[in-house]
Amino acid sequence: AQSVAQPEDQVNVAEGNPLTVKCTYSVSGNPYLFWYVQYPNRGLQFLLKYITGDNLVKGSYGFEAEFNKSQTSFHLKKPSALVSDSALYFCAVPLNNNAGNMLTFGGGTRLMVKP
């Protein structure tokens, strides 16, 4: 079964410092990987996805993610954190490789950016 794991429940970073939110995956076949962000009392917002091609994927709000096949990781990064980046971040992968709107999510990582 396809799955993702987020090993950190919370990440703390100072404003202006680089941030990394970790995600590892377990899939059969070609991986399709997604990152979403959830602000308090809101739905999920799409940040970026990896389908194929360049290992560095650029997304919304200055975020990027690095796909690493040998380490089966897809870590989310940003060069300079903002207080407004504080939110809950989810990594996700399709439940299977068939066409379908079905994702399985990691447990989420709460990012706290302190001024």
Add this chain to the structure above:
Amino acid sequence: KAGVTQTPRYLIKTRGQQVTLSCSPISGHRSVSWYQQTPGQGLQFLFEYFSETQRNKGNFPGRFSGRQFSNSRSEMNVSTLELGDSALYLCASSSGEASGNTIYFGEGSWLTVV
């Protein structure tokens, strides 16, 4: 282009009652899926509809059901509500034609069962 719209945003129901939640997908999207989010279980897939047919189903009891209309709008229904059904219910839409399609979520419907 309007995003995924869910109604109502907040509702409170009593144990044993039933509830219907509504979702309007992004224009042109034929796939609509539903997810339940709780602090304990995280985000879990409920079911997916594509062109008015249930295409995929998660591991939830039969009290949870849904349907999709010809205009791609979708509803989900939960019957005989239990306290544990209190959750954020998220609707998501995509074109649904390939596994890597971007999936867009609505703001969710907060259900509290008392």
